[in-house]
Amino acid sequence: xxxxxxxxxxxxxxxxxxxxxxxxxxxxxxxxxxxxxxxxxxxxxxxxxxxxxxxxxxxxxxxxxxxxxxxxxxxxxxxxxxxxxxxxxxxxxxxxxxxxxxxxxxxxxxxxxxxxxxxxxxxxxxxxxxxxxxxxxxxxxxxxxxxxxxxxxxxxxxxxxxxxxxxxxxxxxxxxxxxxxxxxxxxxxxxxxxxxxxxxxxxxxxxxxxxxxxxxxxxxxxxxxxxxxxxxxxxxxxxxxxxxxxxxxxxxxxxxxxxxxxxxxxxxxxxxxxxxxxxxxxxxxxxxxxxxxxxxxxxxxxxxxxxxxxxxxxxxxxxxxxxxxxxxxxxxxxxxxxxxxxxxxxxxxxxxxxxxxxxxxxxxxxxxxxxxxxxxxxxxxxxxxxxxxxxxxxxxxxxxxxxxxxxxxx
Amino acid sequence: xxxxxxxxxxxxxxxxxxxxxxxxxxxxxxxxxxxxxxxxxxxxxxxxxxxxxxxxxxxxxxxxxxxxxxxxxxxxxxxxxxxxxxxxxxxxxxxxxxxxxxxxxxxxxxxxxxxxxxxxxxxxxxxxxxxxxxxxxxxxxxxxxxxxxxxxxxxxxxxxxxxxxxxxxxxxxxxxxxxxxxxxxxxxxxxxxxxxxxxxxxxxxxxxxxxxxxxxxxxxxxxxxxxxxxxxxxxxxxxxxxxxxxxxxxxxxxxxxxxxxxxxxxxxxxxxxxxxxxx
Numbered sequence: 087x088x089x090x091x092x093x094x095x096x097x098x099x100x101x102x103x104x105x106x107x108x109x110x111x112x113x114x115x116x117x118x119x120x121x122x123x124x125x126x127x128x129x130x131x132x133x134x135x136x137x138x139x140x141x142x143x144x145x146x147x148x149x150x151x152x153x154x155x156x157x158x159x160x161x162x163x164x165x166x167x168x169x170x171x172x173x174x175x176x177x178x179x180x181x182x183x184x185x186x187x188x189x190x191x192x193x194x195x196x197x198x199x200x201x202x203x204x205x206x207x208x209x210x211x212x213x214x215x216x217x218x219x220x221x222x223x224x225x226x227x228x229x230x231x232x233x234x235x236x237x238x239x240x241x242x243x244x245x246x247x248x249x250x251x252x253x254x255x256x257x258x259x260x261x262x263x264x265x266x267x268x269x270x271x272x273x274x275x276x277x278x279x280x281x282x283x284x285x286x287x288x289x290x291x292x293x294x295x296x297x298x299x300x301x302x303x304x305x306x307x308x309x310x311x312x313x314x315x316x317x318x319x320x321x322x323x324x325x326x327x328x329x330x331x332x333x334x335x336x337x338x339x340x341x342x343x344x345x346x347x348x349x350x351x352x353x354x355x356x357x358x359x360x361x362x363x364x365x366x367x368x369x370x371x372x373x374x375x376x377x378x379x380x381x382x383x384x385x386x387x388x389x390x391x392x393x394x395x396x397x398x399x400x401x402x403x404x405x406x407x408x409x410x411x412x413x414x415x416x417x418x419x420x421x422x423x424x425x426x427x428x429x430x431x432x433x434x435x436x437x438x439x440x441x442x443x444x445x446x447x448x449x450x451x452x453x454x455x456x457x458x459x460x461x462x463x464x465x466x467x468x469x470x471x472x473x474x475x476x477x478x479x480x481x482x483x484x485x486x487x488x489x490x491x492x493x494x495x496x
Numbered sequence: 497x498x499x500x501x502x503x504x505x506x507x508x509x510x511x512x513x514x515x516x517x518x519x520x521x522x523x524x525x526x527x528x529x530x531x532x533x534x535x536x537x538x539x540x541x542x543x544x545x546x547x548x549x550x551x552x553x554x555x556x557x558x559x560x561x562x563x564x565x566x567x568x569x570x571x572x573x574x575x576x577x578x579x580x581x582x583x584x585x586x587x588x589x590x591x592x593x594x595x596x597x598x599x600x601x602x603x604x605x606x607x608x609x610x611x612x613x614x615x616x617x618x619x620x621x622x623x624x625x626x627x628x629x630x631x632x633x634x635x636x637x638x639x640x641x642x643x644x645x646x647x648x649x650x651x652x653x654x655x656x657x658x659x660x661x662x663x664x665x666x667x668x669x670x671x672x673x674x675x676x677x678x679x680x681x682x683x684x685x686x687x688x689x690x691x692x693x694x695x696x697x698x699x700x701x702x703x704x705x706x707x708x709x710x711x712x713x714x715x716x717x718x719x720x721x722x723x724x725x726x727x728x729x730x731x732x733x734x735x736x737x738x739x740x741x742x743x744x745x746x747x748x749x750x751x752x753x754x755x756x757x758x759x760x761x762x763x764x765x766x767x768x769x770x771x772x773x774x775x
Binding site: 088091093094095096097098100101102103104105106107108109110111112113114115116117118119120121122123124125126127128131168169171173188189191224225226227 | 660696708730766770
């Protein structure tokens with residue numbers, strides 16, 4: 087039975103006792119209270135204050151590069167004829183946001199604005215719940231909950247650590263990774279390749295496009311533009327759930343992958359991204375341009391650890407099958423699984439004519455095992471960097487140096 | 497602490513007017529002074545006073561369950577148990593009546609306090625305390641008046657007869673007496689009914705507000721004062737048809753005039769609300 091009905095029945099019982107005791111004064115007092123409570127409920131049903139709320143919720147940004155602050159504005163307008171009690175609330179559990187006005191008396195025709203700022207610092211897609219308005223009668227006895235269908239998402243991108251050398255510096259240009267777009271390009275044409283979104287229209291080869299059998303757009307490979315791409319492969323298996331400092335392994339892996347691909351692309355190097363656990367889950371072929379960066383970052387923001395675990399056996403087979411024309415000759419594997427005893431057996435098989443760097447994530451629980459894997463890798467001539475939440479910046483720096491060396495070699 | 501800064505506290509004070517008329521008059525005062533020499537009367541005040549003090553400082557709450565029950569029942573029942581020995585040994589009920597009057601007085605004053613100040617009391621609590629205060633006040637007044645008429649200081653039996661009500665119709669031989677101050681009580685009721693309605697509604701808002709926001713930062717009671725006043729006015733206006741219904745009922749069943757109209761009206765309203773809720 088509803089609360090207000092229980093209360094009314096209680097009063098009815100008490101009033102009956104009073105009337106049976108032949109106490110007319112007290113009986114009338116009880117009846118008066120019953121009537122007042124009933125009028126309150128009738129007015130609530132009749133005037134329907136719950137139909138007269140207009141609520142507009144707005145966030146100043148829906149995609150955030152952390153750490154950044156997001157401002158939210160809640161505009162509430164009440165168009166009823168009589169004052170109304172209501173509370174307005176919404177939340178985002180993953181970002182620790184909870185907006186709740188508590189019970190407020192809304193006067194007819196008045197506007198109410200609520201501004202709230204919160205910090206978006208956790209990578210991922212964060213759901214902001216529907217705005218819930220609970221309208222209550224004047225005595226707060228009964229209420230009706232209204233849900234507006236304004237559920238939204240805030241995408242918090244991975245953290246991007248910049249390379250030490252700015253893209254436009256002569257040093258970067260000298261080692262061959264200066265952005266062809268930014269630095270200017272030699273008129274010398276080295277070859278023709280498929281057009282990629284983000285290519286400057288000036289380098290589109292209309293002649294090559296006309297000659298190609300399917301008339302696909304082609305771009306010229308200009309002097310000063312590197313040829314080989316770098317592909318980052320991220321383990322998204324269950325081990326990436328493991329905590330690493332305040333974050334998880336996957337958060338750190340996403341930060342590293344985002345930083346590397348972003349910086350490579352900004353310096354003119356085509357970069358791709360692959361998610362792998364037991365098999366390839368997502369492939370973003372190496373590319374360039376803002377649209378490609380956006381796609382990479384969004385995928386890295388959204389990725390969640392899968393229920394499967396990374397299999398080095400399957401990875402080795404898949405890795406060796408990656409075409410250099412599509413994925414380039416340089417790979418970076420960001421790995422979180424350390425307890426697979428087959429790593430030692432298969433790590434030597436990863437050695438090929440390609441450049442491969444393994445970034446192995448560890449925490450205090452598997453540090454020893456990670457050290458063992460590092461030794462095996464070094465014995466087999468494979469570069470392996472150990473990373474935890476404290477050494478991400480150092481790793482980015484090392485990878486920057488590695489990339490310069492790699493480009494120089496190519 | 498009494499909430500003296502709130503309007504509802506002062507309006508609640510109007511609600512106790514008829515009860516004050518019944519307990520603060522010459523008749524009751526004479527009876528009260530007459531019991532000044534009674535040890536049982538003072539023992540009851542003393543023990544219940546100590547009980548209330550210990551409860552207020554939190555001593556009783558700090559005891560274990562069994563000790564608490566033992567102490568509470570001991571302190572509350574002892575004042576009435578001691579005079580019972582007097583009745584058994586001497587046959588004189590004067591001490592028992594004195595102790596009982598002390599209970600009635602303490603109960604009445606406590607209920608009045610809750611009606612006016614009562615922190616944490618909702619609409620139902622306010623009305624229940626008002627009912628108790630009214631009933632106990634009536635018993636005190638009627639008992640004191642009847643006691644003076646019969647030569648006792650306080651007549652316990654006639655005090656109960658005053659609230660026996662419909663029990664008379666099922667065989668109980670009650671002798672309710674005519675109270676000289678009844679017109680003043682009725683006049684007081686004219687103020688008390690809207691006052692207790694306003695007070696109960698405001699208390700309900702306050703209670704719901706505290707439940708929703710224990711920090712008590714919001715001030716809904718003051719924001720909704722006009723709404724509560726409107727409801728009080730509405731209920732007062734709706735009592736007019738009840739009055740006409742009472743006139744009709746008094747024509748064919750005068751003995752049921754206190755019972756039928758309010759029960760019929762409130763039953764009808766509850767039924768309508770039930771059907772509205774079912775939609």
